[in-house]
Amino acid sequence: NVTMDPDTAHPKLFLSEDDKKAGCGETRQVVPESPWRFDTCPSVLGKEGFSSGKFYFEVQVKGKTDWDLGVAVESVKRKGVITLSPRNGLWTLWLRNG
Numbered sequence: 001n002v003t004m005d006p007d008t009a010h011p012k013l014f015l016s017e018d019d020k021k022a023g024c025g026e027t028r029q030v031v032p033e034s035p036w037r038f039d040t041c042p043s044v045l046g047k048e049g050f051s052s053g054k055f056y057f058e059v060q061v062k063g064k065t066d067w068d069l070g071v072a073v074e075s076v077k078r079k080g081v082i083t084l085s086p087r088n089g090l091w092t093l094w095l096r097n098g
Contacts, residue, residue: 002046002057008036008078009044019047041082049074061095068094 004019011028015021024042031037038044061067068084070092077088084092 003048004044005036005047006044007034008038010038010040010042012042013044015044036078038078038082040080041078043068043078043082045072045076064095065098066096068092070094 001020004015004022006015006019009015009022009031011031012025013022014025014029022044036045059069061069070084070090072091073089076082076090082088082090084090084094
């Protein structure tokens with residue numbers, strides 16, 4: 001299971017108590033400013049990183065119509081508009097209007 005890092009979570013994202021689930025709300029939560037926090041793109045990073053090896057993740061998106069899932073380089077841009085592409089250090093799968 002991926003444990004998400006609340007210090008990186010966009011203010012519209014809310015995490016479960018165990019930091020294993022995320023959802024997106026309509027309004028921004030009041031959260032401390034952080035250079036690690038996403039401020040425009042509603043994203044959150046995992047607490048644990050990796051630099052090599054093989055990994056397997058299971059996610060539940062059943063019934064969801066709009067989502068993104070991916071991996072990012074540690075130095076991924078977190079401020080301002082972010083284009084989800086390998087050129088920008090993001091490898092993603094996503095669904096829109098599903």
